[in-house]
Amino acid sequence: xxxxxxxxxxxxxxxxxxxxxxxxxxxxxxxxxxxxxxxxxxxxxxxxxxxxxxxxxxxxxxxxxxxxxxxxxxxxxxxxxxxxxxxxxxxxxxxxxxxxxxxxxxxxxxxxxxxxxxxxxxxxxxxxxxxxxxxxxxxxxxxxxxxxxxxxxxxxxxxxxxxxxxxxxxxxxxxxxxxxxxxxxxxxxxxxxxxxxxxxxxxxxxxxxxxxxxxxxxxxxxxxxxxxxxxxxxxxxxxxxxxx
Numbered sequence: 001x002x003x004x005x006x007x008x009x010x011x012x013x014x015x016x017x018x019x020x021x022x023x024x025x026x027x028x029x030x031x032x033x034x035x036x037x038x039x040x041x042x043x044x045x046x047x048x049x050x051x052x053x054x055x056x057x058x059x060x061x062x063x064x065x066x067x068x069x070x071x072x073x074x075x076x077x078x079x080x081x082x083x084x085x086x087x088x089x090x091x092x093x094x095x096x097x098x099x100x101x102x103x104x105x106x107x108x109x110x111x112x113x114x115x116x117x118x119x120x121x122x123x124x125x126x127x128x129x130x131x132x133x134x135x136x137x138x139x140x141x142x143x144x145x146x147x148x149x150x151x152x153x154x155x156x157x158x159x160x161x162x163x164x165x166x167x168x169x170x171x172x173x174x175x176x177x178x179x180x181x182x183x184x185x186x187x188x189x190x191x192x193x194x195x196x197x198x199x200x201x202x203x204x205x206x207x208x209x210x211x212x213x214x215x216x217x218x219x220x221x222x223x224x225x226x227x228x229x230x231x232x233x234x235x236x237x238x239x240x241x242x243x244x
Contacts, residue, residue, distance in 0.1 A: 009108050009177065026112075029104045033093045040089075061088065065230065072234035076241055080234075087120075088230045095176060095222030099215070107225075108177040110170070117169030120233055128240030139243050168232055172225050179218045186211045 015023040098105035128136040140157040190207040
């Protein structure tokens, strides 16, 4: 039983051995996500040339991510397609697994998701420096800027660029966290109303309809957030590659 809406996001130990090894719900659900992703190739390899329904879904995701990478980064972005495809599937699987009842919302863990976004931001920065050298810092000076305004605009652009490290993961985590909290509170309201009286039982169908609609919206947002995360990362990578 959850004592508060935030209990579903807490990392709790499941098994420990002599203070040297601990298995938590965090590591278990992370293993489940990677297992599902690893099983894709076995589900695709059905021994037949004709595609099945699952393979059509994977091919649709493949085509969606490929078009996104090409539209954002052009031909130079093809080398980064495996990274974007893996991230897209990882975020979608993490969000969908968290929609299971009494599950654990991995995407709502601020530390893990912001750490992931910071590592990706650092990788984008290193890529830009490796490709352009000191010319990479021209990204912080907009074209046609008057000389007296250069220091001010450089500080603004630098602050904006640095905030990407946290905003990329914070956007994903905040959306998942708010959606799960809303579903939990509406579900609690529904149970409380239905347990009071017959009138309350009849009135509980209104928040039940809200829970159903919010659940459907959360399933859609689980996929949209994966697309938005990869779309923003492609945009950041485009800036590092083309400096505009």
